[in-house]
Amino acid sequence: MKAWEKNIRSVIPYVPGEQPQQSEIIKLNTNENPYPPAPGVVEALRSMDVDLLRRYPDPSAHDLVKAIAEYHGLQTDQVFVGVGSDDVLAMAFLTCFNSGKPILFPDITYSFYDVWANLFRIPYDKQPLDEDFLIRSKDYQKENGGIIFPNPNAPTGIAKPLDEIEEIVSQNQNVIVIIDEAYIDFGGESALPLLAKYDHLLIARTFSKSRSLAGMRIGYLLGNPELIGYIHNCKYSFNSYTMNQTAIDLGIEAIRDDAYFLACTQKIIETREWAKEQFRSLGFEFLDSKANFLFVTHPNHSAEDIFPALKKEGIFVRHFKNPKRIRNYLRISIGTRDEMETLFAFFKRFIS
């Protein structure tokens, strides 16, 4: 070890889903949207005022914040935007989870929560999902330094009813409760109506799934103006200019075109429900996903066998090796109907 290495922070790096570079593949491994972004987004890209590129962007990304606030019927000071939901969630962790008590989140959930907690030295206590892979409300009644979970949860896809969400929120008014709604547009019930009632609630959203803009890195938080203000201050102290000009301009168009958004999410929901039937008829078992993916397992074929067989066919899905309980599951993003037909054609051959 060199002398300078003793002061280097060591972390366990997160391993993101594969981004294969071949073009002739079916990519169902990172929950991307199979449909292109709204026509207005493309138009905004092509017609952008290029002279803006040499200037710093508006650090408050006000025009984008305004478009998001208008979409949700909120005030602009209730919106915090950032570089994907990873960025806004990390900023929320950094700003809001400064208690000595552990924050609580499920043991099977989005794999970044414990990574951020480790990075910021936030104590945490993972709460096991029940035997049906459900989040147990009673696990979130103990003393804690904050709460976060996705709704629908990932990678299970299971949505928690709004009354159960409210129960957890109302029982934890001394800490910040974050509901990560990355997948809410595919059928779950949003906690948005609770914002008017609870000022310790934060809702996180992303443009990466339902708005077909994973490539642009846009996420946001919704909350009460005071809390959002604290997060802004923390973020400004760190890096004022994070949203680049193209993200601001394209994001505005993505959120404005509600008809396109609803049509796309509806197509994905229909494909998901149809895919459930297909999986069922092939003997798969799966959880009742309200997200843009299904979490499936087969009693006679191990995930460790199916995964490489799919890859050989040019079909990429996601396999988590940990925790052990989900090792025999595959998370399969909902693609176009055509992509899913190809998937099931393979499975028909593979299973029989």
Next chain:
Amino acid sequence: MKAWEKNIRSVIPYVPGEQPQQSEIIKLNTNENPYPPAPGVVEALRSMDVDLLRRYPDPSAHDLVKAIAEYHGLQTDQVFVGVGSDDVLAMAFLTCFNSGKPILFPDITYSFYDVWANLFRIPYDKQPLDEDFLIRSKDYQKENGGIIFPNPNAPTGIAKPLDEIEEIVSQNQNVIVIIDEAYIDFGGESALPLLAKYDHLLIARTFSKSRSLAGMRIGYLLGNPELIGYIHNCKYSFNSYTMNQTAIDLGIEAIRDDAYFLACTQKIIETREWAKEQFRSLGFEFLDSKANFLFVTHPNHSAEDIFPALKKEGIFVRHFKNPKRIRNYLRISIGTRDEMETLFAFFKRFIS
């Protein structure tokens, strides 16, 4: 105070330079480039493969990293890219400055250093510039947990000769030394040749000044592969996907067009040198800037009088109220020759 507020991190927010929204102004307050980005950048924007937007970008931004490495004659594992130099510098602080000893940087310098140190709870000890606003090498010989300073320094614009930089680097081999070269392309001597000799050296660069892409938020670090690897690990643990697809694509074109880059920086250098003569003939005093701005003061007119008078004319410059020693200075970015002519026409009226 509400119960949930007790765990909120409180910070002193950084106040960025004004981004006035009027169009008919002369903006010399944030060191932006007065010339548009390279023609290839515009072409890349117009011809972008829109289908990429729905997919996550390559988290390693490999194509951009490769273009930067090739430009500098380095290996790809010596390059770390991020969302502006603010992002890459913050990541370097987080990764490299984990000693109990204070890090050292000048008292008059880029205003984010102490903000990041406060945020990450890194102790620091500011070293006063000498009577000529120079960084004194001997101040960086004491025991420390790391060193950072810009070269040329900001807002003075003064460049430190390479032999003096090397002296500081060679005397501090137990810690990481970061040279922030945001303004190096306007006449200073880069520390790049030192990279082959010292593995505890990091050089930070940005696309925001010399490459006319402040709006795209692109910065990078250069260092030895091991050190760059540590920073990558830290960054991946925090947010894998930060560079959006447009930043990657446009950045590649900006760094490839060396002829355009050299022509633009040369024009700015010429305008700066001409502006020095103009300021001198008007009785201003200023430091010998090698950056794309001048730091000026007038013996008979206070900065606090000049600043609002300029603003009234639609000319925006930067005035720092702290520290007290620079309160009578204005930092004026180098605009086009036309913009500077307008500035001096005003000064001729104002001074007489």
